[in-house]
Amino acid sequence: MTEVHFDKIALIGIGLIGSSIARDVKDQGLAGEIVISTRSADTLRRAEELELGNSYTLSAAEAVEGADLVIVSVPVGASESVAKQIARHLKPGAIVTDVGSTKASVIAQMAPHVPPGVHFIPGHPIAGTEKSGPDAGFCGLFKGRWCILTPLPGTDADVLARLRAFWEALGSRVDEMDPKHHDKVLAIVSHLPHIIAYNIVGTADDLETVTESEVIKYSASGFRDFTRLAASDPTMWRDVCLHNRDAILEMLARFSEDLAYLQRAIRWGEGDKLFELFTRTRAIRRSIVEAGQDVDAPDFGRHALDEKKS
Amino acid sequence: MTEVHFDKIALIGIGLIGSSIARDVKDQGLAGEIVISTRSADTLRRAEELELGNSYTLSAAEAVEGADLVIVSVPVGASESVAKQIARHLKPGAIVTDVGSTKASVIAQMAPHVPPGVHFIPGHPIAGTEKSGPDAGFCGLFKGRWCILTPLPGTDADVLARLRAFWEALGSRVDEMDPKHHDKVLAIVSHLPHIIAYNIVGTADDLETVTESEVIKYSASGFRDFTRLAASDPTMWRDVCLHNRDAILEMLARFSEDLAYLQRAIRWGEGDKLFELFTRTRAIRRSIVEAGQDVDAPDFGRHALDEKKS
Ligand SMILES: NC(=O)c1ccc[n+]([C@@H]2O[C@H](COP(=O)([O-])OP(=O)(O)OC[C@H]3O[C@@H](n4cnc5c(N)ncnc54)[C@H](OP(=O)(O)O)[C@@H]3O)[C@@H](O)[C@H]2O)c1
Ligand SMILES: NC(=O)c1ccc[n+]([C@@H]2O[C@H](COP(=O)([O-])OP(=O)(O)OC[C@H]3O[C@@H](n4cnc5c(N)ncnc54)[C@H](OP(=O)(O)O)[C@@H]3O)[C@@H](O)[C@H]2O)c1
Structure with a gap:
């Protein structure tokens, strides 16, 4: 069996993801x-109060000294700066990985700085919430969720197996993927939904005919689901947009084209076109529930939560 | 105190909403x-098996005979047909109301058929889930949710007070609004979110570069939230689109304009514009949680539900 224990793990960045790993x-x-x-x-200081580790330092360079596994969990736009800080301090044979939501850009930023003899294997756990910071993390965040690794050509198979086993120990199922393909997949399943959510909340905020208090009062009818995504960390999402630009623009173009078609069907009263789309999308929901990727409780089970509260 | 008890209530339509009222x-x-x-x-037959009422009939006309309160809970496009069926059978002094998601169109469809001496007060409970049919309903669906009444000019104040008291007895908070304004408010808080959700799920379904199984596997990163809305009843939503056309097209135009701005900011790497929008939208989320319109549990509290299951 592959060894999942590491003598020394360095966590660079201790927000939602880093602190959940810790x-x-x-x-x-x-x-x-x-x-x-x-x-x-x-x-x-907060990480120390929460007793997330054994030692604490503001110096990323110092943190990685002698570490067998280094996990970088910072906004993707900060990847190059972190790579530069730690490069000369990495122990030969160490594994360096990250959790960033875009992969081609992180590789472009980090790979050139990783010294020979250090194993750089980029990764991305498909798990998270809209909260951020060390208090937002929790045990079990990665349980039952996928983690995508995007190894570079020539990656040592044993080292890859060790990192795989590490994520599996956290309860994840691990997949491997080409970084560019990862970026396309994530553009549609994650980046576009967030951008759309931010956009609609912005549109609602700008209306003159409907007041903000009306939007808030009646948000239970659909809108509030978008506000959850649109409450995600602005820095993280700015960086995602800037660092997965091409794939996001491609998906946005497709989305806008489809929306124009829908708009036209509404304008011309083409009920059959609307009905066809609205029926087709149900099947995807069913597959997601069947695949165990979501619970089938109506309304996200909010009513169950309400009852728990009262 | 206003009397909330009715001798005989007729429910026309017994899906999610009708059966929850029952x-x-x-x-x-x-x-x-x-x-x-x-x-x-x-x-x-299913309504009878569930023992939702005291008597059951396929004839709407028969159902409303002698009823003091008639609640029509059918897709908005069926409003005129129902109004025609029941018109000559309504008891003088009866209250007729509905629960349709659009109001100006329902009024245009029903008001001309309601005989003098019968009180027609259109309504819309802002409560629901993505499920439909009599099995989907439950006790308490309307608890703590708003119900909007859009009374016509000249509506009897006492009768209005009775209908208000009825919804309050179901746990709702009641608001009054002009029907056209209702349709604008709902266009942004409900109709646009659903249309956008249907659209993005359709876009994902059509991609050649990303497979459907990838979309399903990695949907936890944002996409699955949209699939819940996009699993809503196709007939209901086709009717909403066709019967609130102008307000929806207005909101869609605003949304698309804003999206073009965002797209441009991504293309040109204008991180400050992205950051500004992504920060502004957080405040709205905060207000919605503070107004008690959503629970603050991260990820809709899905982790709490997962634990309950296991
Ligand atoms: N949130 C999700 O749902 C999710 C899911 C999967 C992957 N990811 C990815 O995980 C990474 C971390 O996200 P998160 O949600 O954990 O974020 P977070 O909670 O906001 O934490 C970010 C961490 O990065 C540090 N940081 C921020 N800007 C930095 C900079 N310019 N240079 C160096 N360090 C910086 C922060 O340090 P200080 O607090 O000390 O400033 C903090 O320790 C991101 O790349 C994100 O794309 C996120
Ligand atoms: N779902 C929500 O979240 C929600 C929230 C607020 C308001 N509303 C509004 O409430 C109304 C009912 O929605 P629902 O969710 O309860 O729908 P539902 O669960 O699909 O039930 C629809 C009911 O209307 C009947 N019906 C369907 N088409 C009809 C037609 N052409 N003529 C006569 N009766 C017809 C159905 O009868 P059969 O099954 O016998 O065919 C069934 O009894 C809609 O106007 C909707 O806009 C819905």
Whole structure:
């Protein structure tokens, strides 16, 4: 069996994702030692208060010294800066990975700085929430979720197997994919939905004929679902947009074309076209529920949550 | 205090909304007698199996005979046909109301057929799920949710107060609004979100570069939230699109304009514009949570539901 224990794990960035990894690693005893590094003193202090690791430092360089596994969990636009900071301090034979939501750009930013003898394997856990910071993380975030690794050509198979086993220990199912393909898949399943959600919430906010308080009061009829996505971290999402530009623009163009078709069907009262689309989309929902990717409780089970509260 | 009890309530249409009303009315003893009518024999049989009322008939005309309160809960496009069927059978002094998601069109379809001496007060409970049919309904669907009434000029104040009290007995908070304004508000808070959700799910379904199984597998990253809305009843939503055309087209135009701006910002790498929008939208989410219109559990509290299951 592949060894999943590491003597020393360095976590660079300790927000939602980094701190969830820390909690799982601690919980399952996957590391002899966890070193945590983040950019700001405030976040570092909070990580220490939450006892997420064994030692804490503002210096990413210092954190990676002697580490067997380095996990970078920062907004994708900060990848190059982190790579430059840690490059000369990485231990030969160490594994460096990341969790960024875009992959081709992260590889372009980091790979050139990773010294020979260090194994760089980019990754992306398909798990998260709209919250951010070290308090938002929790044990089990990755359980039952996919994690996509996008290894570069020539990656050592044993090292890859170790990283795979690590994510599997966190409860994830692991897939491998070409980075460019990853970026296309994520553009449609994640980036476009977030952009659309941000956009519609912005549109609602700008209306003159409908007041903001009306939008808030009656949001239960559909709108509020979008506001959850649109409450996600602005820095993370700005970086995703800037660093997966081509795939996002491609998907946006398709989306707009389809929307024009729908708009025309509404204008000309073509009920059959509307009915056809509205029926086809149901099948996809069914497949997602069957694949265990969502719970089938109506309204996201909010009523169940309401009852729990009261 | 305004009387909330009715001797005889007729429910025309017994899907998600109609059957939820039936359950609440029964639960709280708000009617001496509940008569249920629906279009198909299958649905009628199911309503009877679920014991949603006291008597059952396929004839809407028969159902409304002697009823003090008639609640029409059918797709908005069927409003005129129902109005024609029941018109000559309504008891003088009866209240006729509906629950349709668009109001100006329902009024245009029904008002001309309502005989003098019968009180027609259109309504719309802002509550629902993506499921449909009599099995989808449940007690408490309207609890804590808004119900909008759009009374016509000259509506009797006492009768209006009775209908208000009825919805309040179901746990709703009641608002009054001009029908045209209702249609604009709902276009942005409900109709546009559903149309956008249907559209993006359709776009994903049509891609050549990303397979359907990839879309399903990785849907947890945002996409699946849209599939829930896009699993809503096709007939209901076709009718909403056809019967709130002008307001929907207006909102769609605004949305597309804003999306073009965002697209341009992505193309030209204008991170500040993206960051500004992504920050502004967070405030709206906060207001919705503060107004009690959504729970603040991250990821819709799906993790809590997962735990309940396991
Ligand atoms: N959120 C999700 O749902 C999700 C899901 C999968 C993958 N991801 C990816 O995971 C990564 C982290 O996301 P997250 O949700 O954990 O974010 P987060 O909660 O906002 O945490 C971000 C972390 O990165 C640090 N950081 C921010 N800007 C930095 C910079 N310019 N240079 C160095 N460090 C910086 C922060 O440090 P300070 O607080 O000390 O400033 C913090 O430790 C991102 O690449 C994101 O694309 C996110
Ligand atoms: N779903 C929501 O979230 C929601 C929320 C607020 C308001 N509304 C509004 O409530 C109304 C009912 O929606 P629902 O969700 O309860 O729908 P549903 O579950 O699909 O039930 C529809 C009911 O209307 C009947 N019906 C369908 N087409 C008809 C026709 N052409 N003529 C006569 N009866 C017909 C059905 O009868 P058979 O089954 O016998 O054919 C069934 O009894 C709609 O106007 C909708 O806009 C819905």
